[in-house]
Amino acid sequence: MLENEATLEIQHLVSEFKPGDGDLLAALHKVQHHYGYVPKIAMRVVARQLRLSEARVYGAATFYSEFRLIPPPRTLVGWCSGPACRFKGGEHVRKALEAELGIGMGENTGDDKLGLHLAQCNGTCEHAPQIWVDGKVVGPLDAAKTVRLARELKEQP
Amino acid sequence: MPSYDDLRATAEPAWHAVAMPSRPLFVVSLNTSSIASGAEATLAALRELGASGGFDVTATGDTGVSWAEPVVEVRRPGGPAVLYGNVTAEAAPAFARAAVSGIAREHAIGIIDGPAREGVPALADLDWYRLQVRWMMRNCGVIDPEDIAHYIARDGYATFLRCAAMDRDELIQVVTGSTLRGHSGSFFSTGTKWKFLKDARAEPKYLVCNADEGDPGAWVNRVIMESDPHLILEGMLIASYASGATYGWIYLRDEYPLANRRMNMAIAQARERGILGENALGTGVRFDVEVVRGAGAYVCGDETGLISSINDMRGMPRIKPPFPAQQGVLEKPTNVNNVETYAAAATLLRIGADEFSNVGTEANRGTKMFTVSGAVARTGCLEVPFGTKVSELLDAAGGIAGGLAFKAMQQGGPLSGLLPAHVAAGLPLEPEPFRPLGAGMGGGGIVFVDETACVIDLNNMVSWFLEDESCGRCTTCRGGNQRMYEIFRRTARGEAHPADPQLLESLSATFQYSNCFHGSLSPVIMNNTMKYFRDEYDAHAVEHRCPAKACPGLIRYVVEHQAAAVADAAAICPARAFVQDAGAWAIDDAKCIRCHACKDVAPEAIAIVDKFADAAPPPASPLATIAPETVRVQARP
Ligand SMILES: Cc1cc2nc3c(=O)[nH]c(=O)nc-3n(C[C@H](O)[C@H](O)[C@H](O)COP(=O)(O)O)c2cc1C
Ligand code: FES
Numbered sequence: 001m002l003e004n005e006a007t008l009e010i011q012h013l014v015s016e017f018k019p020g021d022g023d024l025l026a027a028l029h030k031v032q033h034h035y036g037y038v039p040k041i042a043m044r045v046v047a048r049q050l051r052l053s054e055a056r057v058y059g060a061a062t063f064y065s066e067f068r069l070i071p072p073p074r075t076l077v078g079w080c081s082g083p084a085c086r087f088k089g090g091e092h093v094r095k096a097l098e099a100e101l102g103i104g105m106g107e108n109t110g111d112d113k114l115g116l117h118l119a120q121c122n123g124t125c126e127h128a129p130q131i132w133v134d135g136k137v138v139g140p141l142d143a144a145k146t147v148r149l150a151r152e153l154k155e156q157p
Numbered sequence: 158m159p160s161y162d163d164l165r166a167t168a169e170p171a172w173h174a175v176a177m178p179s180r181p182l183f184v185v186s187l188n189t190s191s192i193a194s195g196a197e198a199t200l201a202a203l204r205e206l207g208a209s210g211g212f213d214v215t216a217t218g219d220t221g222v223s224w225a226e227p228v229v230e231v232r233r234p235g236g237p238a239v240l241y242g243n244v245t246a247e248a249a250p251a252f253a254r255a256a257v258s259g260i261a262r263e264h265a266i267g268i269i270d271g272p273a274r275e276g277v278p279a280l281a282d283l284d285w286y287r288l289q290v291r292w293m294m295r296n297c298g299v300i301d302p303e304d305i306a307h308y309i310a311r312d313g314y315a316t317f318l319r320c321a322a323m324d325r326d327e328l329i330q331v332v333t334g335s336t337l338r339g340h341s342g343s344f345f346s347t348g349t350k351w352k353f354l355k356d357a358r359a360e361p362k363y364l365v366c367n368a369d370e371g372d373p374g375a376w377v378n379r380v381i382m383e384s385d386p387h388l389i390l391e392g393m394l395i396a397s398y399a400s401g402a403t404y405g406w407i408y409l410r411d412e413y414p415l416a417n418r419r420m421n422m423a424i425a426q427a428r429e430r431g432i433l434g435e436n437a438l439g440t441g442v443r444f445d446v447e448v449v450r451g452a453g454a455y456v457c458g459d460e461t462g463l464i465s466s467i468n469d470m471r472g473m474p475r476i477k478p479p480f481p482a483q484q485g486v487l488e489k490p491t492n493v494n495n496v497e498t499y500a501a502a503a504t505l506l507r508i509g510a511d512e513f514s515n516v517g518t519e520a521n522r523g524t525k526m527f528t529v530s531g532a533v534a535r536t537g538c539l540e541v542p543f544g545t546k547v548s549e550l551l552d553a554a555g556g557i558a559g560g561l562a563f564k565a566m567q568q569g570g571p572l573s574g575l576l577p578a579h580v581a582a583g584l585p586l587e588p589e590p591f592r593p594l595g596a597g598m599g600g601g602g603i604v605f606v607d608e609t610a611c612v613i614d615l616n617n618m619v620s621w622f623l624e625d626e627s628c629g630r631c632t633t634c635r636g637g638n639q640r641m642y643e644i645f646r647r648t649a650r651g652e653a654h655p656a657d658p659q660l661l662e663s664l665s666a667t668f669q670y671s672n673c674f675h676g677s678l679s680p681v682i683m684n685n686t687m688k689y690f691r692d693e694y695d696a697h698a699v700e701h702r703c704p705a706k707a708c709p710g711l712i713r714y715v716v717e718h719q720a721a722a723v724a725d726a727a728a729i730c731p732a733r734a735f736v737q738d739a740g741a742w743a744i745d746d747a748k749c750i751r752c753h754a755c756k757d758v759a760p761e762a763i764a765i766v767d768k769f770a771d772a773a774p775p776p777a778s779p780l781a782t783i784a785p786e787t788v789r790v791q792a793r794p
Contacts, residue, residue: 064452123376137193144757
């Protein structure tokens, strides 16, 4: 897409948001919902729309862990870093995932097929230790189950 | 706009149709926990079965019984209402056949509305329920949270109407006099905060509902939002009348999409009926509210971080004063309360100060919601009187699972503390007894820890979180947490320095100078564990041994028996660490990442041994060569 074409599209996307009204988070969420991440150019458009400096928008976009600055993988695997998961072998699950996929938290595989995301407990601790595959809870896991699951995910077309 | 009586008149038939159905009604709990257990599939399966099976199906929020999700209640004309658990989609056909005309014994948890029968106990007699006083949770798992009619038919918004007829100072006085204090873990008098806002001079005034619930292991707020969203709105409406606030924000963490959807639905339904807006139910109260979706930042739970976040900034906490009641959202006077605090205020005013004070302790009347998780047999959310003992809560949760010993309790998230079993068990659940222990009670998340856990590993988890979530504004917190995490990491690697305990102590003394509580409370768990589990620190640092065999640098995975299963272990190893020599398997320790996968598939053949049982330990980390004397910090004057 051409840069000004993209600009127009984003402008349209965030046109409902107003300066001085506490809309920055909502605007960034809307951009991320549309593109799967927050492209740099969107920060400029959002800044203009909300009459904020680009630095301020960039500061916010990079402050919150849920905003992605790179395109999302096709399948996002969230790993729960919470206490119930930890006590039941969550670290084993993390190591197995990272080793089998060859990436760390916050990274995508080279083909952008899979990505890992460091996630926080959402109170579904009865499934600990768990991961979320595209938002769906999978657990309780152990390292061996995790390795098998990761291999299946890698095999997916 | 319709009057309250009109609303009530239309709401009652809708509620009666599900409360006293004319044919069997299956009520499926739909909440984040149950959905993780497959409740959506259960709902779909039951709907299909019901179409030809002579029963209806509807949904509710969360009973708190995470330990038996998917949970289904069956209400039957002429029969008892029964709560059932573990109703998966696969189990649904057989379950429905039995439950439609009798009691499906294999799934029964308890009889909701009467005594035990057919060998199924009354719900009220179960350990899980016996302690509970479900005041705030009275609609949880009972009404459909997506239908305002249910809430209204059960006296919803009647409390607000009554309050709006009271004198505002008298109303605030009732709240202050009730001992109600912030349920977030702040335990600051709610009435006093409302009065601050009322007395603030600038206009307009705002309310914030803190639904950021960032403490890992806590989901109390989620249960209320997913089960009874109007209770929160009613609490906010009451606070708006009392304080003169005209607009509000519900700051809701990104991890709770279902709560977000239900809160937004509740707001839309309340607006449609003239409950939110220019003239709430004809009382003259003007109040509206919107949901702000957070984006994953623990410090946005701190009220000043939260306000920065709504104000289009990075969610960095700042020094107080100015307090939110002086300068909050959009620089205007603002009151921030937790979700449960608004729910508790509405509940207190519904039942009246007298009855409210019959439950709880002298200093803390009423009830508190808790979520229990970790090493317990039953994970879930319950509401108990203040002053309930930790051991009683643990019993309700079925004790420690698997016959293991109770080692510790980690309550209230990473800033509240970790106490050993012998101290924790007898503690009454209210804030005061925790303080002399150098701990806090926190906002309701309680994670139980069994004997298999390692205290250093636990500190690694906590300090990683604290370092990752520090906003970075003050060096004390940012650098302090980096150093604390570094020390725990090297301890887990087996490279602890003999001076580390002193370094931790001086860090602990430094943290108090942080800008906000994230920093100043960061050393709480470290302090608690240094005090109560010093032997484990020494085992790691001095003996180079991890008693729980968890810390990666102090253990080794070895092939103990050349069994057939070892080939499976080698195949599962994601680090390709297995080597075969003359038919015998071994694990290349340099490659092994301690992920445990091999032991999962070959538990008998693979053993975990102390790495330095007979080898020399590694040299202490050079990072720690600063003389401890040079980093001593003066106690605060
Ligand atoms: C780092 C940090 C995180 C916090 N997280 C939350 C939170 O997730 N939810 C919450 O209600 N309060 C949280 N608080 C407390 C709030 O600052 C504030 O005291 C609270 O919302 C007041 O509500 P209450 O009066 O109802 O207790 C946090 C405080 C700190 C320092
Ligand atoms: S700790 Fe992982 S879901 Fe709660």
